[in-house]
Amino acid sequence: MDAFPTIASASKAIAAKKLSPVELTKASLARIKAHDSALHSFLLVTEERAMADAKAAEARVMAGSAKGPLDGIPIAHKDIYNTADIRTTAHSKLLEHNVPTADSMVVKKWDAAGTVMLGKLATHEFAMGGPSFDLPWPPARNPWNPDHFTAGSSSGTGAAVAAGFILGGTGSDTGGSIRGPAALCGIAGIKPTxxxxxxxxxxxxxxxxxxxxxxxxxxxxxxxxxQAMAGYDPEDPASADRPVPNFTADLAKGAKGLRIGVIRHFFEDDHPVSEATRKGIDAAMDVYRGLGAEVSDVTLSPMSEYHAVGSVILTSEAYAVHQPWLKTRFNDYGELFRDRIALGAFMSSADYVQAMRRRRMLCIEVRDAMADYDILVSASQPGEAPRIDSVPKWGNLEKPSLTMPFNVTGNPAMSVCTGYGEGGLPVCMQLIARPFAEPMLFRAGHAYETATGWRGKRPALVA
Amino acid sequence: MPPVTREEFDILAAQTGLPLSQAQKDTLFDVYPTLQKILTTAAAPMPREAEPSLIFYPEVR
Amino acid sequence: MSEISFEARVRATGLKPKAEDMPKLEALVKDMDRAAELVRGPRAYSEEPLSAFRLKKA
Structure with a gap:
């Protein structure tokens, strides 16, 4: 068995009965036992559940009734996804003993696809605000160097995937919480439309x-x-009622003929990134040109405008959600989440409405810019992961976020590793597509990944 | 947006209804100019007819 | 809602109503405060608002 199979390779091997889901799960659990005490990526390992899932998957495969390509694949969920009868804490003292009675829709869907659930993963408190050292559990650490930050808020998922504990996991992204940890942990992560x-x-x-x-x-x-996650859900008022395309169908089409627009001012002027990150993006554009794509620069409004709109909306809405607890259990929150969210109390209803008005204008701007491009490119993070003890408390406000613009506009956006910086930690780029054009995003990302060799290297901690 | 004095900030903080300690108020006062800048940027002049991106649908789903 | 004076609350908004309008304004704001308190009433943590961000018409 390959020490670190991908989902694609494991899926093929399982279907060919050359790889046992039970053995794959045992190997994952053994790796977690050996290494997670240094990384803290899991808040809860559900070993019994995992072995039961794996045995059931193996029985289906052997009986010729496998559920599909994810049957027997070890995964885990960010601890803001409700899991029936399994603790779901949001990494917070406020929900330390919260046990939901029902699964979230995505958990149900992955379960129906035959995945093997290994447990619940660390997050920044309520998906915002880390790294925090004053919560019931420590923050996740970066497998490339445990003294360094994972970014967040899907910190546990980033660390656990990079470390090979799981083959995939769920994240959530409100201002960059999938793309950030994917970038700093050197993996792939998509914020869908x-x-x-x-x-x-x-x-x-x-x-x-x-x-x-x-x-x-x-x-x-x-x-x-x-593929096993998307789709209309009447229980989600924002869910799009439209057919789900085949997300792997265009992977082999390559990059020939793609029109790629680089939003250079985002990462060179508005929030200048490290030399390694910039060089990684430039080299990636050379790769795309070599594959037959057309690459040129594109200009949008300053990133600070997208950031301001996103920050006002996010903070206002989050404050509204947490207002009752903030008034009665203020000091049960960790300092970072509490202080950042408290700013929402200083915003007016007019501030929120103005931001929503500006948001629509920015959505139109990106829509119009994308008329001439299939893919936009920016950075996902300003550089390699900083030390975990050097992350500034108000870093979320001091410089505009590279990921926030596409939470504001709703476009699908993905982090893809473009190599390693001076410290040996990953750097990456961000690819963006039109709304609901995920197949195009995957096509572009896959073309780059298969043309380069970055996926062949794993963190030394577990390699 | 004009800068707020500490006295004005304390009024705003009291209006929030949050149980803020003196140290917590100090932290928030320090970052308040950054917040003001963000609010000003998000509310920069736009056409009077500019609609918000939130759509109200009376048919509850 | 808070123990600060109404005059101080008005000053903090940056609005400058006429002195003779203040009693009427204070009464109106008290009504609004009561309404806001009702709106804030207990609800499930995950209860969604009725308006939604939409990329395309539903």
Whole structure:
């Protein structure tokens, strides 16, 4: 057995009865036992459940009645996804003993696809605000160097996938919480189009900015996971009632003929990134040109405008969600989440409405810009992961977020690893497509990944 | 948006109804100019007819 | 809602009503405060608003 199979390779091997879901699950659990004490990516390992799921998957495969390509694949869920009879805490003291009675829709869907659930993953408190050291559990650490940050808020998923504990996992993204940890942990992570995946049963942070989505080692694996995640859900008022395309169908089409627009001012002027990150993006554009794509620069409004709109909406909506607890259990929150969210109390209803008006204008701007492009490109993070003890408390406000613009507009956006920086930690780029054009996003990402060799290297901690 | 004095900020903080300690108020006062800048940027002049991106649907789903 | 004076609350908004309008305004704001308190009433943590962000017409 390959020490670190991808979902695509494991799926083929399982279907060919060359790989046992039970053995694959045992190997994952053994790796977690050996290494997670240094990474803290799991808040809860559900070993018994995992072995039961794996045995059931194996029985189906042997009987010729496998559920599909995800049958027997080890996964885990960010701990804001409700799981029936399994603790769901949002990594917070406020929900330390919360045991939901029902699964969230995405958990149900992955369960129906035959995945093997290994447990619940660390997150920043209520999907915002980390790294925090004053919560009931420690923050997840970066497998490439445990002294360094994972980014967040889907911190546990980023760490666990990079470490090979799981082959894929769920994340959520309100301002970059999938793309950030995917970038700093050197994996792939997609924030799908707003409305594509159900948010029902996922603890909300900001109703109009929250997205659910998958994280995995490769773009192809993300496409496979999204296939079992997307679709209309009447229980989610924002769910899009439209057919789900085949997300892997265009993977082999390559990049020939793609029109790619680089939003260079986002990462060179508005929030200048590290040299390694910029060089990684430039080299990636050379790869795309070599594959037959047309690459040129595109200009949008300054990123600070997108960031301001996103920050006002996110903070206002999150404050509204948490207002009752903030008034009665203020000091039960960790300092970072509490202080950041408290700013929502200083915003007026007019501030929120103005931001919503500006949001529509920005959506139109991106729509119009994309008339000439299939894919837009920016950075996902400003550089390699910083030390976990050097993340500034108000870093979320001081510089405009590179990921927030596409929570504001709802476009699908994905982090893809473009190599490693001076510290040996991953750097990455962000690819963006038109609303509901995920197949195009996966096509572009997969073309780059298969033309480069970055997916062949794993963190030394577990390699 | 004009800068707020500490006295004005304390009024705003009291209006929130949150049980803020003195240290918590100090932290929020320090970051308040950044918040004001963000609010000003988000509300920069736009056409009077600019609609919000939120749509109200009377048919409850 | 808070223990600060109404005059201080008005000053914090940046609005400058006439002195003779203040009693009427204070009465109106008290009504609004009561209405807001009712709106804030207990509800499920995950209860969604009725308006939604939509990329395309439903």
């Amino acid at each position: 707003y409305g594509l995946c159900s948010r029902a049963g996922v603890l909300p942070l900001s109703f109009t900015m929250d997205h659910t989505g998958p994280m995995a080692w490769t773009v192809e694996d993300c496409a496979m996971l999204l």
